[in-house]
Amino acid sequence: MIAIGFEGSANKLGVGIIEHTEDGQVKILANIRDTYNAPPGEGFLPRDTAEHHRRVVLDVTKKAMKTANVTSKDIDIIAYTKGPGIGGPLVSTAVVARTLSLLWNKPIVGVNHCIGHIEMGREVTKATNPVVLYVSGGNTQVIAYSEKKYRIFGETIDIAVGNCLDRFARIIKLSNDPSPGYNIEQEAKKGKKYLELPYSVKGMDVSFSGILSSIETLAKNQLKNGECTPADLCFSLQETVFAMLVETTERTMAHVDSNEVLIVGGVGCNLRLQEMMQSMVEQRGGKLFATDDRFCIDNGAMIAHTGLLMYKHGSETPFEETYCTQRYRTDEIITTWRD
Known part of the structure; x- marks a missing residue:
């Protein structure tokens, strides 16, 4: 067919x-x-x-x-x-x-x-029954399958992680081509200074709006004073929000006794997120599945x-x-x- x-x-x-x-x-x-x-x-x-x-x-x-x-x-x-x-x-x-x-x-x-x-992620990677981290511009969910449904174990309680990254890219005037998140990822590779941001994990859920407000304030103040660079801010934002996602994903793995993680959605292309998730999954003796931008x-x-x-x-x-x-x-x- x-x-x-x-x-x-x-x-x-x-x-x-x-x-x-x-x-x-x-x-x-x-x-x-x-x-x-x-x-x-x-x-x-x-x-x-x-x-x-x-x-x-x-x-x-x-x-x-x-x-x-x-x-x-x-x-x-x-x-x-x-x-x-x-x-x-x-x-x-x-x-x-x-x-x-x-x-x-x-x-x-x-x-x-x-x-x-x-389903596309499962087909392409051949993951059997993974915990799914679904991260995009409009969605952030940690999901596991049980009894004929994909159950949501944790999610954003305000904006999606991709929306957070996109909006920060607009604040520092990064290009939207090919995507704001991709350009933040490239900029973050040049970052050398980590600036502390709110770390907002609430049970199994996450929150990104406060982080966005905080880094916007840093951008207005410290960038003007030359205390940091746009690359430092991109690096700090990525490290913080991705650590939150890794934490909630690991907690779900423990809850459902799974050793597989599948990352899907547009933010799932981010190699730094994949690297951080890979480190956690390997420590648990598991396997990470991810796809490219296709x-x-x-x-x-x-x-x-x-x-x-x-x-x-x-x-x-x-x-x-x-x-x-x-x-x-x-x-x-x-x-x-x-x-």
Whole structure:
């Protein structure tokens, strides 16, 4: 079976085409993406992002189908991101999926964005039953599977870690190309001085808004006085927030008696986060699984893959329910495809 997946929950418009073969293999036939980048110092607005998705989606779809060497007749199902995400971009992408479903007379499946990341990560890395750290611009969750659901053991109680990094990048006027988080990572490599920031772990949950306020104050005061550099601030921010994530992940590993960790989501590409997590996991005699930017960053392939898993196990979205929702919890989904 072949599925085409549409992802547009934030500033990346992705179209992926996945084949599940009769012998159980998963073939990634295409995974094309186009990113909307706002000017330095600015974030991407929902209206502008939605307009970008509408402008490029047909070209990206044609390119994906050409790369996969398929026609509409080869497609068995259409999958799209139902949520969570930003309203405007979500809707603009869903409209395309619904239209093609009607034009091609194909079944449609609405996919939870978070579950898409997890299932793509499991497929690419071959992790069996890991504790999942899901970190992105809109989400921060520590997750473990139990009894047909992905259970959330800890999460942010305010802003996501990716949002924290992105907003700080805007404060110090770093470029949004290819992404603010990537540019913070590169800048942090040059940092030599650690500045103490609030360390906000509350039980199994984390909080980043106070850290962002604190480092913004440091940037206004110490940067002007020459007491530190932008690289020092990026280094300090990364070390603090990533240590918090490693701590809550380790606590979850102990709770569920797991020795595997899978990092998914856009922030999961950060090599410093992977390095810190690897150190902790090795001390516990475990194994870390992570992916590169083809799959940790939002993409259509993860939606196509998860949509196929759902469809093959009895899930199809009635057309009147093919709406989008900005609030769509990871632990709402019954994972019929897992034992």
